[in-house]
Amino acid sequence: DVKVTQSSRYLVKRTGEKVFLECVQDMDHENMFWYRQDPGLGLRLIYFSYDVKMKEKGDIPEGYSVSREKKERFSLILESASTNQTSMYLCASSLATGWGLAGVLDTQYFGPGTRLTVL
C-alpha cells in the first residue's frame, strides 16, 4: 500500500515564525502536492512538484515556498506565519504518467494532514 506521512498531526505556531511541514511518500511517486483545506472552500492547491528540485505554483502560493531535494520528500515552508494561514494542510503524491498521457489523471494518495494553528 502507498503510504504518505506528514511530520505532525497538530502544530501551534506564533505569528512571524518560520514553519516547516514535511511530507514523505514511500512509493517512488514523481508527483507531490500540497493543499490547504478550509471549510466551504474545499481543497486548494498551494504548490506541486513533478520531479526532484522542480516545483510549480498552484492556485494560492502566496506566503508559501516548497522544497524537494529528494524524490520521497516534499516540504512546505511558511516563511513568516500569519493567522490567515491557520488551516488543515494536506500532502498528496501520485505516479506520473508522462506528458503523452497527461490527459489521464493519476490517483492521488493523501497523507493524514497537519492542522496548523497560528496564534
Added chain:
Amino acid sequence: GQQVMQIPQYQHVQEGEDFTTYCNSSTTLSNIQWYKQRPGGHPVFLIQLVKSGEVKKQKRLTFQFGEAKKNSSLHITATQTTDVGTYFCAEPRTTSGTYKYIFGTGTRLKVLA
C-alpha cells in the same frame, strides 16, 4: 483561483434516503475523479471516469460522466451512516507541460439514523 463548483454544499438525509452530488465544469474534461473524506480523515480515491456518458457503479454508489464531459454526478442509493463524509470531484488542468488537480468545493453528507 480556479475552483470546481459542486452542489449542494451540505446535505442532511435520513438513513435509507438517496443522495446525489453534482460537479460542474466550465470546460470539457478529459476525465474526472471522485474522492471521499471521512470526518477527521483524509481524501481517499473512489473512482475515475473517462468516457463521455460513462456510468460506473460501486455497490450503492453510481458515478456518471456527462455526455458533453462537462459535468459529473455521484448518487448514493439508500444511504447508511457509513456514507457520512465529504465527497469531492477533481479535474485535471494542464499548465506549461505539466498537469495539476483542481478539486471541487465538496459536498458534506450527514446521515441521520
